[in-house]
Amino acid sequence: MDTAMEATTGGRGAGSRQPPGLKRRLRRLEEAVKTILANIGEDPGRPGLAQTPERVARMYLELFSGLGSDPAEQLTVLEEEGAGDLVIVRDIPLYSMCEHHLIPFIGRAHVAYLPDQGRITGLSKIARLVEGYARRPQVQERLTRQLADAIEARLAPRGVAVVVEAEHLCMVMRGVRAHGSRVVTVAVRGLFASDPAEREQVIAQLRS
Numbered sequence: 001m002d003t004a005m006e007a008t009t010g011g012r013g014a015g016s017r018q019p020p021g022l023k024r025r026l027r028r029l030e031e032a033v034k035t036i037l038a039n040i041g042e043d044p045g046r047p048g049l050a051q052t053p054e055r056v057a058r059m060y061l062e063l064f065s066g067l068g069s070d071p072a073e074q075l076t077v078l079e080e081e082g083a084g085d086l087v088i089v090r091d092i093p094l095y096s097m098c099e100h101h102l103i104p105f106i107g108r109a110h111v112a113y114l115p116d117q118g119r120i121t122g123l124s125k126i127a128r129l130v131e132g133y134a135r136r137p138q139v140q141e142r143l144t145r146q147l148a149d150a151i152e153a154r155l156a157p158r159g160v161a162v163v164v165e166a167e168h169l170c171m172v173m174r175g176v177r178a179h180g181s182r183v184v185t186v187a188v189r190g191l192f193a194s195d196p197a198e199r200e201q202v203i204a205q206l207r208s
């Protein structure tokens with residue numbers, strides 16, 4: 001985690017220089033990509049691949065930029081007197097990386113929460129939360145749970161429900177080659193966990 005922290009905390013201020021750790025990590029990633037290319041039977045020296053290790057190194061830091069920060073901190077708490085009705089944000093795009101194979105799983109997240117005492121969050125913040133947890137090596141169940149836990153911890157709502165629907169390229173491009181299969185995961189907290197009728201209703205709304 002220490003090295004991940006370097007990448008995400010470095011270079012934030014205007015004109016600030018990259019921390020030395022970041023350059024070293026990029027160089028090591030480039031070396032690793034060259035090693036992969038050589039060992040799959042490619043020639044890392046051929047012109048078409050000349051920039052590839054550097055490009056892939058930068059891409060990996062982007063794809064895994066959710067490491068080393070706490071996405072829950074992005075959930076600002078707004079006090080809106082009287083806000084107590086269900087809030088649903090559906091179809092949030094999701095691009096994450098399966099931690100078993102390091103290839104993408106792609107889908108949508110749907111989030112609902114029932115505010116308590118007028119505590120709500122900015123709507124964009126929920127999409128930011130999804131991005132923060134998605135940009136790291138993941139499994140879908142943990143991602144789903146982390147989204148529900150973050151909203152519960154920050155907003156202390158009466159209930160939270162999260163549904164994630166995704167296609168795992170590790171199940172499609174390789175292995176079992178289950179084309180068209182979709183994985184659906186659900187996490188519920190508060191009222192949606194304790195009351196089966198409420199749970200059923202909110203999940204139906206999220207999946208409709």
Ligand SMILES: Nc1nc2c(ncn2[C@@H]2O[C@H](COP(=O)(O)OP(=O)(O)OP(=O)(O)O)[C@@H](O)[C@H]2O)c(=O)[nH]1
Nearest residue numbers: 098099100101138139140141168170171174175176
């Ligand atoms: N529960 C869960 N499993 C996942 C997720 N992403 C990938 N997997 C599974 O992780 C498992 C890894 O199993 P292994 O047997 O170690 O790896 P493998 O030989 O490549 O497995 P196959 O994919 O069956 O060929 C596979 O069953 C994947 O389908 C995820 O988000 N959640």
Ligand SMILES: [Zn+2]
Nearest residue numbers: 098100101170
């Ligand atoms: Zn996988």
